[in-house]
Amino acid sequence: xxxGIATITFLLxxxxxxxxxxxxxxxxxxxxxxxxxQSRYGLDQPLYERYFNYMAxxxxxxxxxxxxxNGVPVTEKILERLPVTLLLVASSFTLAISxxxxxxxxxxxxxNKATDHVxxxxxxxxxxxxxxxxxxxxxxxxxxxxNVFPSSGLIMPWAHPSDVPQAANRIEVLGSSLYHLVxxxxxxGTLQTAAIMRIQRSSMLEVLNRDYITLAQAYGxxxxxxxxxxxxxxxxLPVVTIIGIQLTTxxxxxxLTETVFSINGMGTLIITAVxxxxxxxxxxxxxxxxxxxxxxxxxxxxxxxxxxxRITYGGGDH
Amino acid sequence: MTQDPLLSVQNVTTQFVTEEGIVxxxxxxxxxxxxxxTLGLVGxxxxxxxxxxxxxxxxxxSPGEIVSGTITYKGHVILDRSQGPDGEVRxxxxxxxxxxxxxKIRGREIALIFQDPMESLNPVFTIGSQLREFIEIxxxxxxxxxxxxxxxxxxxxxIPEAESRYHEYPHQFSGGMRQRVLIAMAxxxxxxxxxxxxxxxxxDVTVEGQILDLIEQLxxxxxxxxxxxxxxxGVVAEICDRVNVMYLGELxxxxxxxxxxxxxxxxxxxxxxxxxxxPHETTGEFDPIRGIMxxxxxxxxxxxxxxxxxxxxxVCMSVHPDLREIDDGQNAACLKYDVFDADYDDxxxxxxxxxxxxxxxxxxxxxxxxx
Ligand SMILES: Nc1ncnc2c1ncn2[C@@H]1O[C@H](COP(=O)(O)OP(=O)(O)OP(=O)(O)O)[C@@H](O)[C@H]1O
Ligand code: SF4
Ligand SMILES: [Mg+2]
Numbered sequence: 163x164x165x166g167i168a169t170i171t172f173l174l175x176x177x178x179x180x181x182x183x184x185x186x187x188x189x190x191x192x193x194x195x196x197x198x199x200q201s202r203y204g205l206d207q208p209l210y211e212r213y214f215n216y217m218a219x220x221x222x223x224x225x226x227x228x229x230x231x232n233g234v235p236v237t238e239k240i241l242e243r244l245p246v247t248l249l250l251v252a253s254s255f256t257l258a259i260s261x262x263x264x265x266x267x268x269x270x271x272x273x274n275k276a277t278d279h280v281x282x283x284x285x286x287x288x289x290x291x292x293x294x295x296x297x298x299x300x301x302x303x304x305x306x307x308x309n310v311f312p313s314s315g316l317i318m319p320w321a322h323p324s325d326v327p328q329a330a331n332r333i334e335v336l337g338s339s340l341y342h343l344v345x346x347x348x349x350x351g352t353l354q355t356a357a358i359m360r361i362q363r364s365s366m367l368e369v370l371n372r373d374y375i376t377l378a379q380a381y382g383x384x385x386x387x388x389x390x391x392x393x394x395x396x397x398x399l400p401v402v403t404i405i406g407i408q409l410t411t412x413x414x415x416x417x418l419t420e421t422v423f424s425i426n427g428m429g430t431l432i433i434t435a436v437x438x439x440x441x442x443x444x445x446x447x448x449x450x451x452x453x454x455x456x457x458x459x460x461x462x463x464x465x466x467x468x469x470x471x472r473i474t475y476g477g478g479d480h
Numbered sequence: 481m482t483q484d485p486l487l488s489v490q491n492v493t494t495q496f497v498t499e500e501g502i503v504x505x506x507x508x509x510x511x512x513x514x515x516x517x518t519l520g521l522v523g524x525x526x527x528x529x530x531x532x533x534x535x536x537x538x539x540x541x542s543p544g545e546i547v548s549g550t551i552t553y554k555g556h557v558i559l560d561r562s563q564g565p566d567g568e569v570r571x572x573x574x575x576x577x578x579x580x581x582x583x584k585i586r587g588r589e590i591a592l593i594f595q596d597p598m599e600s601l602n603p604v605f606t607i608g609s610q611l612r613e614f615i616e617i618x619x620x621x622x623x624x625x626x627x628x629x630x631x632x633x634x635x636x637x638x639i640p641e642a643e644s645r646y647h648e649y650p651h652q653f654s655g656g657m658r659q660r661v662l663i664a665m666a667x668x669x670x671x672x673x674x675x676x677x678x679x680x681x682x683x684d685v686t687v688e689g690q691i692l693d694l695i696e697q698l699x700x701x702x703x704x705x706x707x708x709x710x711x712x713x714g715v716v717a718e719i720c721d722r723v724n725v726m727y728l729g730e731l732x733x734x735x736x737x738x739x740x741x742x743x744x745x746x747x748x749x750x751x752x753x754x755x756x757x758x759p760h761e762t763t764g765e766f767d768p769i770r771g772i773m774x775x776x777x778x779x780x781x782x783x784x785x786x787x788x789x790x791x792x793x794x795v796c797m798s799v800h801p802d803l804r805e806i807d808d809g810q811n812a813a814c815l816k817y818d819v820f821d822a823d824y825d826d827x828x829x830x831x832x833x834x835x836x837x838x839x840x841x842x843x844x845x846x847x848x849x850x851x
Contacts, residue, residue, distance in 0.1 A: 374603075471649040
């Protein structure tokens with residue numbers, strides 16, 4: 163799987179027109195310098211040789227050195243940016259799941275009542291509004307006009323107080339971090355909230371019509387227990403799948419969100435990499451997105467197996 | 481039977497509001513269940529049998545609503561609802577609240593067994609935990625006692641190795657075994673009335689036989705009353721004492737089981753009985769009821785069975801027959817009986833049109849009535 167991703171990235175990137183070294187050095191650089199730099203990054207070798215070198219490196223966790231960032235190892239650059247993006251994705255998912263699951267479930271319970279209609283309209287708006295537009299609107303309203311939230315930057319909750327302006331201790335760092343997270347989280351989280359809520363509602367509706375739900379009610383189980391225990395767990399199966407898929411779209415959304423809020427995460431990193439045609443960096447970041455995707459699928463599968471006893475890994479009934 | 485009935489259902493109407501219109505799935509239904517008896521509720525698919533029994537348990541959820549009727553059970557008023565001229569429903573003072581339904585009726589007094597054993601158990605919980613939960617809710621037992629009771633019940637309904645199967649999930653059980661689990665659930669709270677909604681239709685014939693035997697045995701042991709919903713007249717003959725026949729939401733015949741089979745009053749019941757495949761006949765002679773049952777939205781005028789009824793006359797298109805006593809203990813809703821005084825005898829018979837439906841003779845051109 164990962165070998166496949168690495169290979170495809172390698173081929174795609176090398177099929178791109180243009181030469182990163184020329185871009186970096188600028189026009190009018192003499193050929194000798196260009197040749198020297200090219201050989202430093204191994205770009206003078208034939209393609210197949212570069213491929214094997216690259217794959218061997220990948221196997222050892224070495225993704226090569228960035229051209230744009232003057233030879234800084236790609237892995238180092240990624241590890242520096244990754245926590246920022248993960249923080250953003252995690253906070254937007256926390257928002258999405260904590261809003262969407264109860265709202266979707268309640269909407270299903272009150273099918274065709276006012277609560278249901280309102281939540282469905284919100285969900286529809288949520289899935290059909292581009293996140294960069296939401297981001298820009300939030301910045302205009304809350305950062306420029308009301309001036310309540312910052313429009314750019316992100317502070318890691320574990321940053322050292324001395325690195326954070328106006329923060330004397332760890333608590334204040336945490337506060338500042340949350341403060342900076344609000345708008346980007348809403349920007350990135352809206353789409354996920356809406357998408358998860360829709361699935362949650364329809365899945366819950368389907369489950370609530372099943373015989374085993376009526377049976378539980380027929381034996382005097384309270385409607386609250388029926389909803390929370392008997393229905394929710396069954397209804398979560400399709401939702402878990404959507405959450406897994408959303409993880410990938412969230413990475414795409416993160417690229418836009420980071421750009422809108424000038425956050426130095428993986429999103430802005432890949433944009434820089436592409437703009438400067440920094441082959442090793444592009445390959446490294448893409449490979450990393452691939453890894454995250456695979457991890458997402460894996461987590462989905464494990465959750466699924468946990469929720470649904472009919473699925474067993476390793477085959478056979480137990 | 482002189483004794484008060486165990487369950488009394490009077491004029492219950494349940495409807496569904498759908499995009500296409502209002503469906504009266506159960507229309508003015510009235511019947512009694514006596515102690516120790518097994519009452520059959522039969523009718524084709526879509527007749528409203530499941531809606532009827534869910535109405536008894538007050539388990540109708542949106543878009544359905546019970547709009548009127550009275551249901552009493554051992555002095556408890558399960559339902560006392562009337563619909564005002566403005567269409568608004570009003571509940572009587574004595575009607576049990578939702579909480580009382582849960583704590584007094586559902587499970588404890590009346591238990592349900594559903595049509596499809598594959599669908600009736602929650603796939604994500606073990607058999608044991610589901611059974612135990614119902615026992616804990618309805619009887620004051622500790623967790624451990626409830627577990628012991630659950631295992632004992634599983635054993636009683638004939639599940640081998642009950643102790644280890646207690647920890648298994650529904651998908652690890654066969655259909656027949658799941659149906660046994662559902663019966664164990666019904667027995668768990670020692671109810672006086674068990675309502676079984678086609679509990680054996682999803683099972684093959686041998687397993688069905690075993691389940692019916694089990695029910696017979698439990699009936700003598702616990703003296704439980706049953707409402708047995710089915711469209712299988714063979715099962716009716718085997719286990720029922722009295723039978724209610726339903727057509728398009730209405731009861732059209734009520735009779736003790738022998739009279740139903742041998743002195744059938746209603747033409748629809750006759751058609752139902754003819755549709756039983758007999759073992760010595762080939763399937764070619766199988767006589768399904770002519771025509772399809774219309775849906776509840778477009779219920780025919782007059783007698784709802786008239787488009788399919790071999791005895792239909794023009795009067796049947798305009799007069800709606802209610803259920804009346806025809807013979808001692810036997811009621812039917814059919815205008816051909818004198819008690820209706822509907823001029824049936826002087827009314828011209830309907831003929832079959834090209835769709836297989838019965839219509840007045842003059843509306844069919846040329847050679848009416850096929851075969
Ligand atoms: N959830 C619902 N929404 C709309 N209409 C419904 C709903 N449930 C039942 N109905 C209506 O009630 C009618 C009777 O349904 P019901 O399930 O009671 O039939 P049944 O006699 O139990 O049939 P079967 O033998 O197939 O179980 C249906 O034909 C349908 O028109
Ligand atoms: S009333 Fe008329 S149509 Fe209805 S069952 Fe009797 S004979 Fe048939
Ligand atoms: Mg049914």
